[in-house]
Amino acid sequence: MRTAIVVGSGAGGAAVAKELQGRFDVLVLEAGREFRPFVLSLRVPERLKRLGLLFDERHIRLLFPSMRIRKTGEGMVLVRGIGTGGTTTMATGNALRLDQGLKALGIDLDEEFSELGREVPISTAHQARWNETTRRLFAVFEEMGLAPAPMPKMRRRESCGNCGRCVLGCPSGAKWDSREFLREAMERGARLVTDCRVREVVLEKGRAVGVSAKVGSRRKFFPADVVVLAAGGFETPVILQSSGIPCEPGLFVDPVLCVAAPWDNALQNKEVPMAFAADRGRFILSPYFDYLSYFFNKDWPPGAGNILSLMIKLADAPSGTVRDGRVEKALTPEDTAAIKSAVDVCVDILGRMGIEKRDLFFGTLNAGHPGGMLPLTGEDTKTLRPRRLPENLFLADATLLPEALGKPPILTIMALAKKVAKVIRRDLAD
């Protein structure tokens, strides 16, 4: 059987590995280690915050090694997961179908979304357990004509304790993440090497012959018949560039800004995050307790249960780049104007909750939906492979997306990754 190397075990990588194993001998190479949720009591970071010892978001890895943060020159905090399950392990479990841009190119993912509907537990059943704050906010959104909709969540209701810690990794296993696909692939024979950072794809005579990686501190070559890169929107471009394959300066990240206020017993920190959302075109609005801002932003007062916070998530312009491993991403004037108009709506919502404008404070601008640096075009609909790639080198992550979604991308990335795997099986399996 031919060997397929899959780089990364997040949304795209795990979906591809599951689809390919059996028709290929799959080897998953993962830069991180086995994922572990943040198990400490929140009293620990709260105490550190009160002592003024938490001042740089990059220190989060000391408390929670699977979460990695870097900052752009403008100070935007970029979040990603490293380890089995990639960034899906710290997702809030939102599951939306967002393939309009791909459909416009002529890529039909109906079959793949149907499969995912059978494979992943998705529901809005959490609505029955919303706390008082969420219910009041939902009513205000409705009263303002913002058309809020309960968020479909990838999780098993019976084992979810509504602890609100989804972004810190689910302690009960109720939340679905891509480790479940990875496990299925491994049960059918796929192999996994962790602590294995792929540096480049080795190309010979216009074909990929394997990858060069660092396993621990040692350099190693892994031969392959097919290589699939799914290292995420920040890392896949780095591997491509190191392999001599240029990318496009089209990085988007879906920036997030929270608008918050003191509110006794809001208890958003103990509520399912992003319980509902209102889609306003360029941005969505959603209730969200922002742990990163709470831990690291001095404007956020101690007392997690007494903060009410709304998230603005923006579909930003594809204007950034990753160069020599450094991310360059600034908001365009249009992005900034869209965020300003979203802030105005938040001020209105919080005003209707009885909160004075002078009491508001902002979260730290952050982002965790990178992609777009080698997008599919209308010419790639049959191969699902950007033309500049050799015929046995594929991508299966958000790098392929033609535009910022401004909304949760996991389900769409997995549907696309499944389709990529089907093309590989059709064209390259024995």
Ligand SMILES: Cc1cc2nc3c(=O)[nH]c(=O)nc-3n(C[C@H](O)[C@H](O)[C@H](O)COP(=O)(O)OP(=O)(O)OC[C@H]3O[C@@H](n4cnc5c(N)ncnc54)[C@H](O)[C@@H]3O)c2cc1C
């Ligand atoms: C806090 C947070 C909450 C989120 N919540 C949601 C949500 O509720 N719903 C939603 O749809 N989206 C959510 N997202 C976004 C979503 O998690 C990501 O967009 C998605 O996981 C990206 O999938 P991917 O396959 O492109 O990359 P990832 O899931 O990031 O996977 C990439 C994998 O590649 C590995 N890797 C990286 N470099 C290398 C290398 N050189 N060699 C080998 N392996 C490598 C990484 O360790 C990782 O395992 C959230 C993001 C964040 C930050």
Ligand code: SF4
């Ligand atoms: S709310 Fe808590 S128990 Fe429920 S899915 Fe999120 S982390 Fe898991």
